[in-house]
Amino acid sequence: MKVAILCGGMGTRLREETEFRPKPMVEIGGRPILWHIMKIYAHYGFNEFILCLGYKGEMIKEYFLNFEILNSDFTLELGTASKNIIIHETHRRENWKITMVDTGLQAMTGARIKRIEKFIDTDTFMMTYGDGVGDVDIRKLLAFHRSHGKIATVTGVKPISRFGFLSIHNDRVISFAEKPPVREEYINGGFFVFNKDVFNYLDSDDSCMFEHEPMERLAATGELMVYRHDGYWHCMDTIRDRDMLEREWQREKPGWKVWE
Numbered sequence: 419m420k421v422a423i424l425c426g427g428m429g430t431r432l433r434e435e436t437e438f439r440p441k442p443m444v445e446i447g448g449r450p451i452l453w454h455i456m457k458i459y460a461h462y463g464f465n466e467f468i469l470c471l472g473y474k475g476e477m478i479k480e481y482f483l484n485f486e487i488l489n490s491d492f493t494l495e496l497g498t499a500s501k502n503i504i505i506h507e508t509h510r511r512e513n514w515k516i517t518m519v520d521t522g523l524q525a526m527t528g529a530r531i532k533r534i535e536k537f538i539d540t541d542t543f544m545m546t547y548g549d550g551v552g553d554v555d556i557r558k559l560l561a562f563h564r565s566h567g568k569i570a571t572v573t574g575v576k577p578i579s580r581f582g583f584l585s586i587h588n589d590r591v592i593s594f595a596e597k598p599p600v601r602e603e604y605i606n607g608g609f610f611v612f613n614k615d616v617f618n619y620l621d622s623d624d625s626c627m628f629e630h631e632p633m634e635r636l637a638a639t640g641e642l643m644v645y646r647h648d649g650y651w652h653c654m655d656t657i658r659d660r661d662m663l664e665r666e667w668q669r670e671k672p673g674w675k676v677w678e
Contacts, residue, residue: 419466419540419560421459425452425548426472426521426530434657440474442548443481444660447667450481451654454551454674456514461677462556464544465514468537470521470530479518486511528626535617546608551663551674552651554609562645563611569619569641571611572633574604575651604644607651615641650674 429441436444442452456467471478481488487503489510495502517537521530531545542563544556554573563571606629619632626632636642650673654660666672 419464420468420517420538420543421456421464421466422468422470422531422534422538422543422545423452423455423548424527424530424545425469425478426475426523426525427527427548428473429549431656432654432660435660436473439477440472440548441654443474443477444654446654446660446663451551451663452478452548455546455548456512457677458551458554458674459544459556460512460514464556466517467514468517468519468534469548470534471518472521472523472525472530475518475520482516482518522624525624526627528620528628528630528632529622529624531628532617532620532622532626538614538617541614543612543614545610545612547653549655550608550651550653552607552609552647553649553674553676554607554647554651555676556609559609559645560611563643566643568643569613569615570633570636571643571645573607573609573647574644575607575647576604577651577653604646607647607653609645609647611645 423442425440425442427441429436429444432441432444435441442455443450445451446454452469459465459467469478486505486508490508491506493504493506495504519534519537521533525533542560544560552573552575559571559573616632616636619635620626620628633642652659652663652666652673654663666674
């Protein structure tokens, strides 16, 4: 089963980083957040990825083309007809199959998904964004999707508020929480599962944004279900988010690290 990851946006709210690299290549703990996302899926046995590239997509291509070299001790023999590389020890081996697809510089999310249709050769596939991590149990997510028989499943998450929480009575603050409680409402946390029929709700025009008309129509026709995830989830939308994720990664057990 393929896992599509949207990697093409410009990440304008993270301009301090994305001026120089695509958002999925912004590092957490010395590794691109994209690597962290792929590790989550691979932990549950899903090792085939389709990366929907766009803005600075060549940097993602170069990273994975050189992945084994960057993570190995090796000897390079020059002066021959072709470079001879001898890998002595691989410090990080990932058994991943990665298809990289240029889905356009200006394309919105729906158009990017539509443009990978020809690479989906199973009735069901997964999709997520290239900037969000969580301890989502992918096997349980898939089982839930298969149980209801609808076209699409979205993972609903409860984000922590960015601001301190005030508990007020008669204009008097009776308590303050610097780390406020989780909000009650679920939001779109990515980690989708789709049947191939989802492509009937999309078109390849650059302006097709999946989160607008396609998702609204799926919901209106009763074809969109939610998998409720009450565990860890965080997206990297701003520098503050990046810093929070970096601090989380330094903990003994980072919230999204489901692998060993």
